[in-house]
Structures are given as C-alpha cells and as structure tokens.
Amino acid sequence: MPNKYLPALLAALIFCGCTAANQPNKNTCSQKLHKAENRDDLIKQMYQTGFLDECLYQYTPEQLTAIWQIPVIFQKDDSDNAGDDAPFGLYVVHQPLNEYQRPMFYIRMNQTAMNQVGSIFPEGYFPDVLPKPDFIEQYADNFAPSTFRPRIHPTVYRDKPGDQIQHGTKYFWVNGYRIISTGIYPHGAIISFNFYKDGRIYTPSELRNKYRFFK
Known part of the structure; x- marks a missing residue:
C-alpha cells in the first residue's frame, strides 16, 4: 500500500537539503x-570569510580568539x-x-596603537589585500549621518596630500548585502574598519534607492 506520508516526507527532505545548501x-x-x-593578514582573512563569504559570522568571539590569537570581544x-594584549x-x-x-x-586599535600611530592605516593607503573601494563619499563635517560611530579619542594621525585615505571621506566595499565600511574620524584617521553581514542600513547613498524597502 502506498505510504500517504511519502510525498510530504520527500518534499521536506528536498526543502531541508536546499536550505542547508544555501547556508554558509x-x-x-x-x-x-x-x-x-x-594587520594585513587579519584583514585578508576577514575579507575572504566575512565579505566574499559570510561563514565568519558562524564563529563566536571565543572561537576566533583561539584561531587568530588576538582578542575578539563582544561590543558590550x-x-x-580592551585589546591591551x-x-x-x-x-x-x-x-x-x-x-x-x-x-x-x-577592527579596532588598542590604546597603545591609538597613541603611537592613531589610525589602522597609518601609511595613508589601504593594503594590497583589499581591492579599490567600490564607493567613496565625502562629508564636510568629518562625520557621516546615521552611521555607526566608535568611541571618540584624540589621535596623533594626520593625513597628507596625495594619500589615498583623506579626512571627511567614507569608503565602502559592497558585495550584495555584505558591506565593508570605514568609520569617519578627523584628520583622515580610521579607527574602525567595519564588516557587516547585512549592511543595507549602512549603504552608500548611491545604493539607498536599491535598498529603500529594507526594514
């Protein structure tokens, strides 16, 4: 006698298989x-696993601390x-x-690095492990509206004419909904380098119409 539950069971198995296949x-x-x-090795790993892929977000801070052998902590x-060691x-x-x-x-600097170099990219350029930014936005007041802002600290860093990284400028790398962005800070210092699994609310202005239905 045919099993009346077999079609539903097969459908469920197919659905589960497709769902699992779509998961990082x-x-x-x-x-x-x-x-x-x-620094460059850390950024390369995060770029490969948190931007080109999103499997990075399946790891806990404790697991990443053990792998990277640097402090990884919760925002709270x-x-x-933080990160003194x-x-x-x-x-x-x-x-x-x-x-x-x-x-x-x-990515953040600890207090020693903040006092000594004042920027994650003190040479004024992004490392070769990153492609060129997809979007660049400039702001007159050194702060972009409605963006994640790290704690404010004095910085010894000063950008120079001709540097790739300039003050009042925000840089974006975009891969679908996955976004990398820089925080904006006076004098061109970058004290936060941000990887978003779903960064549509932090998107550059050119993409805001594309993501206007995002809630």
Missing part, C-alpha cells in the same frame, strides 16, 4: 582562518582598556544579531 558552510572558513600574523565589553595593536569586536542591529565585526 563553516568548513569553507576553517580552510582560510588561521593565526593572524599582522569594548572599553578603553593585542600582539600588533589591533583587536576585533563582534556585534551579534539583536532587535536593533544585524551581525557585524569591526
């Missing part, structure tokens, strides 16, 4: 994540003393999914 595969990250040797734990002056902050924000990771 943590194994693709495990092949690309390793001890972070320096970020403070002036970071081996090359950078640590990573994670904002998990909640009712107000979507998942993100961002």
